[in-house]
Amino acid sequence: xxxxxxxxxxxxxxxxxxxxxxxxxxxxxxxxxxxxxxxxxxxxxxxxxxxxxxxxxxxxxxxxxxxxxxxxxxxxxxxxxxxxxxxxxxxxxxxxxxxxxxxxxxxxxxxxxxxxxxxxxxxxxxxxxxxxxxxxxxxxxxxxxxxxxxxxxxxxxxxxxxxxxxxxxxxxxxxxxx
Amino acid sequence: xxxxxxxxxxxxxxxxxxxxxxxxxxxxxxxxxxxxxxxxxxxxxxxxxxxxxxxxxxxxxxxxxxxxxxxxxxxxxxxxxxxxxxxxxxxxxxxxxxxxxxxxxxxxxxxxxxxxxxxxxxxxxxxxxxxxxxxxxxxxxxxxxxxxxxxxxxxxxxxxxxxxxxxxxxxxxxxxxx
Numbered sequence: 001x002x003x004x005x006x007x008x009x010x011x012x013x014x015x016x017x018x019x020x021x022x023x024x025x026x027x028x029x030x031x032x033x034x035x036x037x038x039x040x041x042x043x044x045x046x047x048x049x050x051x052x053x054x055x056x057x058x059x060x061x062x063x064x065x066x067x068x069x070x071x072x073x074x075x076x077x078x079x080x081x082x083x084x085x086x087x088x089x090x091x092x093x094x095x096x097x098x099x100x101x102x103x104x105x106x107x108x109x110x111x112x113x114x115x116x117x118x119x120x121x122x123x124x125x126x127x128x129x130x131x132x133x134x135x136x137x138x139x140x141x142x143x144x145x146x147x148x149x150x151x152x153x154x155x156x157x158x159x160x161x162x163x164x165x166x167x168x169x170x171x172x173x174x175x176x177x178x
Numbered sequence: 179x180x181x182x183x184x185x186x187x188x189x190x191x192x193x194x195x196x197x198x199x200x201x202x203x204x205x206x207x208x209x210x211x212x213x214x215x216x217x218x219x220x221x222x223x224x225x226x227x228x229x230x231x232x233x234x235x236x237x238x239x240x241x242x243x244x245x246x247x248x249x250x251x252x253x254x255x256x257x258x259x260x261x262x263x264x265x266x267x268x269x270x271x272x273x274x275x276x277x278x279x280x281x282x283x284x285x286x287x288x289x290x291x292x293x294x295x296x297x298x299x300x301x302x303x304x305x306x307x308x309x310x311x312x313x314x315x316x317x318x319x320x321x322x323x324x325x326x327x328x329x330x331x332x333x334x335x336x337x338x339x340x341x342x343x344x345x346x347x348x349x350x351x352x353x354x355x356x
Contacts, residue, residue: 003336014199018200021192021195128342137343138343141343142347145349147329152322155319158315161180164306164312167305
């Protein structure tokens with residue numbers, strides 16, 4: 001499938017409602033349990049998504065579109081949420097994510113990006129030159145990645161409870177952190 | 179985490195709204211593309227979930243609760259949706275899933291299951307004796323499994339588009355069918 005801004009937007013605009021539906025009002029065990037040391041709970045993942053809205057996707061787009069200077073991205077902090085989410089309820093985090101995502105999509109739409117813009121590049125700290133199209137495709141896949149991760153972490157809480165069905169459920173065989 | 183009917187219900191009652199949000203109104207490419215031969219599209223997966231509501235979870239619960247005879251489950255047809263979904267739009271399938279899930283959860287709630295009921299058993303065609311608690315835990319994990327699968331199949335459509343970010347996105351490294 002070819003990239004388009006609209007195709008990415010279709011995912012990006014749906015994610016807040018999906019996560020609100022999945023996590024608001026759910027029991028603490030579904031929300032705060034993880035898969036062991038150095039793995040994330042659904043609560044942790046929402047904080048990570050907020051940090052991405054603030055420091056990753058849109059700031060990197062602006063660096064690319066600036067078209068001048070080194071256009072080198074800041075390194076993304078994958079652990080910022082452990083400090084930033086402290087003392088906040090899941091409802092507060094979900095509301096914050098919903099609101100900043102909406103703001104970011106309005107900004108993205110206001111850019112009226114053309115083919116020439118999408119081919120512009122920035123410098124990623126780990127793998128060098130990337131295009132704006134690649135950044136905006138990755139933003140959408142990153143959402144899907146974390147929806148799948150939240151589903152997996154939650155499923156893992158029932159790994160013992162399912163008994164012999166464990167062998168039919170692919171989601172229970174995977175403990176990757178991201 | 180210990181099993182409880184309420185904990186399973188928390189997942190089971192959220193799934194229709196999550197899938198409606200994710201798939202209603204989305205482009206055909208997100209909906210009908212799969213990951214190659216013998217893999218399922220999001221459209222196929224909704225048909226599979228409907229077939230489960232009709233022939234798997236509730237019928238098997240009833241067999242277990244009947245408490246008499248052999249209590250052997252029918253084998254589940256993993257490919258029934260390819261016939262059953264023919265000619266139906268995704269909105270029709272999502273509405274059907276939403277409605278049958280609601281009906282099934284009303285039925286489940288009406289049983290007022292106690293500990294003694296949850297320990298009752300049936301005979302699974304592949305791995306023998308299973309309890310009602312295991313069946314009701316599996317029903318919830320099965321939902322999460324397919325939410326993750328839909329996310330993964332959709333993400334895979336952008337595997338080329340993300341460029342070098344492919345190595346950071348665990349979801350793009352996995353082509354399992356279920």
